[in-house]
Amino acid sequence: MSGPAHPVLPPLREVIARHNLSASKALGQNFLFDEQLLDRIAAIPGDLTEARVFEVGPGPGGLTRALLRAGAKVTAVERDARCLPALAEVADAFPDRLTVSHGDAMQVDATAATGGPHHIVANLPYNVGTALLVGWLESAAWPPAWASLTLMFQAEVAERIVAAPGTSAYGRLAVLAQWRSKARIAMRVHRSAFTPPPKVMSAVVHIVPKDMPSGVRPQTIARLTAAAFGQRRKMLRQSLKALPGAAEAMAACGIDSERRAETLTVADYVALARVIDARD
Numbered sequence: 001m002s003g004p005a006h007p008v009l010p011p012l013r014e015v016i017a018r019h020n021l022s023a024s025k026a027l028g029q030n031f032l033f034d035e036q037l038l039d040r041i042a043a044i045p046g047d048l049t050e051a052r053v054f055e056v057g058p059g060p061g062g063l064t065r066a067l068l069r070a071g072a073k074v075t076a077v078e079r080d081a082r083c084l085p086a087l088a089e090v091a092d093a094f095p096d097r098l099t100v101s102h103g104d105a106m107q108v109d110a111t112a113a114t115g116g117p118h119h120i121v122a123n124l125p126y127n128v129g130t131a132l133l134v135g136w137l138e139s140a141a142w143p144p145a146w147a148s149l150t151l152m153f154q155a156e157v158a159e160r161i162v163a164a165p166g167t168s169a170y171g172r173l174a175v176l177a178q179w180r181s182k183a184r185i186a187m188r189v190h191r192s193a194f195t196p197p198p199k200v201m202s203a204v205v206h207i208v209p210k211d212m213p214s215g216v217r218p219q220t221i222a223r224l225t226a227a228a229f230g231q232r233r234k235m236l237r238q239s240l241k242a243l244p245g246a247a248e249a250m251a252a253c254g255i256d257s258e259r260r261a262e263t264l265t266v267a268d269y270v271a272l273a274r275v276i277d278a279r280d
């Protein structure tokens with residue numbers, strides 16, 4: 001069975017050379033050129049036919065091309081102006097399917113940019129990846145405007161997102177990613193797949209929203225986890241001391257205040273937040 005015909009574009013290595021896109025370390029530029037690998041990443045969110053996709057940091061456009069091949073309508077924001085001519089060639093090859101803006105993804109609202117519900121897919125720059133993820137996870141609206149997040153991180157960050165209680169990787173990021181979403185590592189990617197290869201291994205995390213627990217405010221989860229994991233070696237009695245209602249909430253939930261932050265499950269944090277919010 002043959003799929004739809006796709007426009008023929010020059011190989012990415014040639015694009016890099018022609019546009020002089022020497023990788024910038026400051027911008028977290030580690031490019032992917034392997035089309036099969038890129039198609040596998042673009043397949044993680046599921047069927048993207050006619051779906052809106054927001055991509056951060058398209059660079060020379062390898063992942064962008066894979067998303068377009070998968071049938072998506074892509075809106076991308078790229079900080080490096082040097083990449084824009086290469087991306088304009090991709091936009092020309094896929095008429096009316098790709099919009100690229102020049103800017104900082106930290107300042108861009110994905111819903112406003114894409115014009116509606118969307119998937120977010122990105123090989124994220126390591127320096128802003130976690131901050132972007134936390135922003136999406138802390139969306140005031142739930143279910144959020146994003147239907148899924150498919151994001152490449154350094155493997156160590158990916159482990160922290162999916163971590164289970166009692167492990168050294170478990171912390172604030174795990175609770176934020178898991179209290180109203182499902183997070184899994186969808187693919188591990190060897191450092192040699194990138195140009196230039198980073199020092200560490202990478203992994204793609206796939207996150208989908210689930211029902212939000214009732215009676216819990218996102219700000220309370222944010223404050224609770226910041227306090228608890230801000231002093232993760234201390235007993236909760238100490239680390240949550242300054243948080244109004246936390247001591248009573250631990251008592252009400254039967255959580256021993258001598259425990260440490262990493263021993264509580266995500267459900268424990270939700271239960272504590274619910275009791276704290278009920279008193280306001």
Ligand code: SAM
Pocket residue numbers: 027028029030031032033056057058059060061062063064077078079080083103104105106123124125126128
């Ligand atoms: N998507 C390309 C790929 O997979 O080959 C490039 C990925 S590279 C890891 C990260 C990209 O994000 C680079 O193109 C970089 O210029 C861009 N970038 C870095 N900081 C950014 C920011 N704050 N906003 C938007 N793009 C950014």
